Amino acid sequence: MVEKPSRRDQILNAAAELFARHGFHGVGIDDIGAAVGISGPALYRHFRSKDAMLGEMLTSISERLLDGGQARVDAASNAEEALRELVGWHVDFALDDPALITVQMRNLANLTDPDRRRVRALQRRYVEVWVETIRRTVPDFDEPTARAAAHAVFGLINSTPHSAHLDRDQMAALLSRMALASLTPAVVAS
Numbered sequence: 001m002v003e004k005p006s007r008r009d010q011i012l013n014a015a016a017e018l019f020a021r022h023g024f025h026g027v028g029i030d031d032i033g034a035a036v037g038i039s040g041p042a043l044y045r046h047f048r049s050k051d052a053m054l055g056e057m058l059t060s061i062s063e064r065l066l067d068g069g070q071a072r073v074d075a076a077s078n079a080e081e082a083l084r085e086l087v088g089w090h091v092d093f094a095l096d097d098p099a100l101i102t103v104q105m106r107n108l109a110n111l112t113d114p115d116r117r118r119v120r121a122l123q124r125r126y127v128e129v130w131v132e133t134i135r136r137t138v139p140d141f142d143e144p145t146a147r148a149a150a151h152a153v154f155g156l157i158n159s160t161p162h163s164a165h166l167d168r169d170q171m172a173a174l175l176s177r178m179a180l181a182s183l184t185p186a187v188v189a190s
Helices: 007-022 029-036 040-045 050-075 079-096 098-110 113-137 143-158 168-183 185-189
Strands: none
Touching: 007 029, 007 050, 007 098, 029 040, 029 050, 050 079, 050 098, 050 113, 079 098, 079 113, 079 143, 079 168, 098 113, 113 143, 143 168
16 A cells, blocks of 8 residues: 655655756745645644745655665675665656756756755765766776766766657666666777
């Protein structure tokens, strides 16, 4: 049995969809309330402000990516498997939560300073999981090259909210193949 999301999660999901579609500043509290069937002011029972909502949303995205990525690397039996698992994890996240990817890419500057620092710290830790895994998989890559490769792969995978040409499974397979091919020694050597 699938558990029904909490009211708080329903609000965050609705806000993510609206922020992705209209931008943070293009969405009011009343818009978010209407999307979940409550009045705008009723949202203040769950969040102190729209800024707090965005802060929680982007912090939780970053925590989820970091925790999920690290868990997959820790469970892998070797570096190649860890890289495949990381790629699959990020592809699944991007395809299953395109609104969150869009909000994350567009709204970092709209966070309060403390929230922005927290999100950036979590993002840097997630990048480090990738950098370490790439370096274990491709020992010829120095740290700056592995970091650049990780960011290039994020760019590829995170572009999915802008592409709806294939069904979800086809897109996941394509993105995974492309990301892994960009990180494998055979492709790098050519």
